[in-house]
Amino acid sequence: MSAAVEDTLDLLQVSIPTRVVVRQELGPDLPEVAGDPSQIRQVVMNLIINAAEAIGDAGVITVRTELVHLDDAALRPMQRGSEAIPGPHVCLEVADTGAGMSAATVAKIFDPFFSTKFAGRGLGLATVLGVVRAHHGGLTVRSEPGRGTTFRVFLPCAEAPARAAAPPPAEPTSRTVLIVDDEEDVRAVTAHMLERLGCSVLVAADGREGVEVFRAHAPVIDAVLIDLTLPRLSGERACREMRTIRSDARVILMSGYSADEAPGHLAEAGAAGFLRKPFSVADLRSMMDRTFDVSAH
Template sequence: KIKYAKILEKNLGMVDTVWMRKDGTLMDVHLQSAPLTPGDLSTGVTFTALDITDRKKAEEDKRKMELQIQHVQKLESLGVLAGGIAHDFNNILMTILGNADLAVSDLSPASPAYINLIEIEKASRRAADLCKQMLAYSGHGKFISQPLDLSTVISEMNHMLEVSISKHVVLKYQLTENLPAVLGDANQINQIIMNLVVNSSEAIEKNSGVVSISTGAMECDRKYLTETYLDDNLPEGIYCYIEIADTGCGMEKDIIAKFFDPFFSTKFAGRGLGMSAVLGIVRGHKGALKVYSEPRRGTTIKVLFPALEDSVPATKNNEDLEIVKWRGHGTVLLVDDEETIRTLGKKMLERIGFSVLVAKDGRDAVNVYKQFESEIDCVLTDLTMPHMDGEVAFRELRKINRNVRVILSSGYNEQDVTEKFVGKGLAGFIQKPYTLALLREAMQKIFQNQE
C-alpha cells in the first residue's frame, strides 16, 4: 500500500503485485513507474509491467528445497544421535539383563528374590525395545526382509489392532487384493501400522469416530515423491501404500512439521519414539510418507513402499522351532573391551558347556589366538573396540587361519553389521543385549551347521 501511494503521489516507484489475465489465471507482476522527463511530471508518466511469475515460482521452489534440506539434515543428525545412544545403552543392558538371566536360572521360583529378578528382566527387555525403536528411528533397525503383501500383513493383525484402540473407535478396512509385493520386514511394518492406528485412535479422543485402513498401488512420479517425507532421491515407479485416515482433531501446519520429532506430542505426556520410529522404519525400507491434516477434519497418513517386480509374497512358516537344551563343547575366545561384559559372557558360555579364553580388544585377541590356535574352536567378538575393532580383528584372524569361526556381537543391528562381511566367511552374529537362551541358540546353529 505504501508503494502504491508513492506511485500515486509522485508517479514514481516500483511494486510487486498480482494481476489477473483474461482467462482468469493469475500472474505475478513487477510494476515500475517514472516520469517521461526526469523531474517534470507534466510531460507524462511511463508504466512498465514485467511478468515475473516464473521467477517467483523458482524462488518459492528454492525456498521449499532449502526447508526440505534442513529437515533432512535435522533427521540425519537426530538419527546418528539416536543410533549411537542405542548402541551404548545396549551394552549397558547386556550386563543387567545377562546377570539377571543367570541369577533367575540359578534360583528356585520359591525364592524371595526370584520375583524381583523377573521384574528386572522385564524392565531390561522394555529398555531393549526402546533401543530397538531408537535404532529404527535412525534407519538402522534390524530388518529381516522378504516379499510381503501389505493387505495380508494388515489382515493378520486385525485382532491386535482391535484390542489396542478405544472402544469408541470403529476400524474400517479397504484392502486391495493381489497387490504387488514389497520387500520388507513384517515385524517392522506391523510396528508402523500399530503406531499409526493407535495415534489415530487417540486423536479421536473420547468421541466416537472412525479409523480407516486401506491399501493399494499407485504410479509415483518425481513431482509427487518430492512432496513426501524422506524423498531420498527415490526412483519413479510403482509404489504400494498403506493409508490410515481418522476423523479426529486434525493438526495445524506447525504441528505437522513437528509430528515425527522424537518425543513430540500434542498431549501433555510424551508419546516416546512412536512416530519418529515410524519415520526411521520407512527410511530403512526406502519408502516415503505423505501427511494430510486439517484442524477438526482429521488426519490421513499414506506410507509408500517401492513395489517389487515379478515377485510373490512370502508365505508364513508356522513350524515351531524345537527348543533343545543343547550344550556346546570346546573353547571360545571371548573378545570385548568392557570388563563387565567379558565377565558375564564367560559365565554364560561356561553355563552352556564351553571353556573360555578372554581378550580385551582386537589386538589382544589376535595375540591370544596365535598362542592357543589349536585349542580355540570359535571367536565371539564385539565390533566396536579401541586399538583394533572387531572388523580388523576378523581380517587378521583370517590371515592366521582361513577357517576360523568368528561370531560378531554388537549393540547395532545385524543387517548393518553383517553387510560388511558378506562372502567373507563370518560364522554368525548376535545382537546385544542377549539372554542365555539366545546365546545358546546362536552357538547351536553355528556349531551344528559346521558339523
C-alpha cells in the same frame, strides 16, 4: 501389505477402544513390498495406535491399501528417502476422525523430541519416518483442526515379487503356555494369539510371580514366553530359576531388542528362543513349532 494390516489389527483389537470403529479397505493381490516385514508391521502398528489415540473414546479409523504409480511430481513434496524413485508403490493410508492438527504441529510431529500427547500424537512417528526413508519410500500427512488426519505411506514394490504361502490353520494342541510380561496389553494380545493357535494360557505380571506360577504348574507347562525386562526379577533370572525347578523347561525370551543383541541373553539364561516385539501370529507359531521340534530331538 494387506496381510500386515490384518495381522496388526488382530494384535491391536484389545487395545483400541470399543467405540472406535476400524474400517478396512484393503486392496487384493497387492505385489510384495521390498523391505523388512517386521519394520513394515511396526509402521502399520504405530500409525493405527496414533489414530486411536487421536480419536479418544469414539470415532472412525479407515485403513486402506492400494497399488499406485508415483512419478517425480508426486514424490517431490513428500517426506521421503534420498533414493526414492518413480515407479510402482504399495500405498498404506490410515485416516482418523480425530481433532486434527495445525500446520505448525504437522511440521514437528516427526521430531523424536517433540511430544503432542495433548492431541493424541507423538507415538513412534519418528520411527515411522525412519523406516519409510530406509525403505526408499515416501510419506504424506494431511490434517486440519476439526477435520481429522490422514497419513499415506508409499513403499516401492519388490522387483521380483515372491508370494509367501499363508501359514496353514493352527491345529488344536493341548500345549499350556505361561506368559510373563508386566504390560497388561501385551499379555492380553499374546494370550489371544496363543489361544488362536490352540494353546491354554497362564499369565503373570512380573518375574517373581512368573516363577511362582511356574512352580505351581510346572508339570503341565509346555512353554514360557517371558519379557527380558520385568519388575522384581528380570526375565533372564526368572528363566534360570524356572530351569532350576524343571531342567527341561522351554523358555522363550521376548524383547524390543534387535535379534543381534539376543544371543548373549539366550546363552546366559539358557533360553530356547527369542521373539522380537512386535511379532505376528505367524512369527509366534513359527517360534513355538521350532521350540517344540528342537525339544523333541
